[in-house]
Amino acid sequence: MVARKWKPGDTYSIHDGEFGTYYACIAMGGDCVFFDTNADTALYELASIDFFLRLPVVYPSIRRAGWQKIGVTPVVGRLAEKAYYRYQSADMEKPAVWALEDETYFFPADGVPDNLEILAFWDAQYHILPLLRYHFHRIDTPVISKISTAI
Structure with missing residues (x-):
């Protein structure tokens, strides 16, 4: 398993100037969930806010994008669920x-569900920020066509 600088529950604020503040949390398995709020929100309130998107994000890009760790959110409910993604190598x-979380893949007998995101590692600044702006402000971005989750 790859060593990571974060752990499940680590919670970040993502400041976006005039567009507000977004919030992300590291879920079980090391991917990020994005809470469905862009209002100033206290850490303890985030646990009661649903998330609208879950994607693997490259850790160094979190630092580069200036995400600020604001604390730790309890890893319960959907945050504690394993994440599954669609995967297909060239061979x-x-x-x-x-x-x-397990860094393994398997072939389901009934095929891969269509609603799974394609396994890709997203950049916090160049991919995630445009997705957040699209979700909250409907600022168009070509990145939106790369995900299957309706945001």
């Missing part, structure tokens, strides 16, 4: 399901 005839 595979059909797609598989990748279990991010």
Whole structure:
């Protein structure tokens, strides 16, 4: 397993000037969830706010993008669930399901569900920020076509 500088529950604020503040939390498995708020929100309130998107984010890009760690959110409920992604390397005839936490993949007997995100590691500044701006302010971005989650 790859050593990471974060741990599940680490929670970040993402300041975006005039557009407000967004919030992300490291879920079980090391991917990020993004809470459905861009208002100033206290850390203890985030646990009661649902998230609208879950994606793997490259850790160094979190530092580069200036995300600020604001504390730790309890890893319970959906935050504690394993994340699964659609995976297909160039040498595979059909797609598989990748279990991010276990860093393994498997082939479900009934095929890979269509609603799984494609396994990719997203950059906090160049990919995630445009997705957040699109979700909260409908500022168009070509990145939106790269995800299957309706945001």
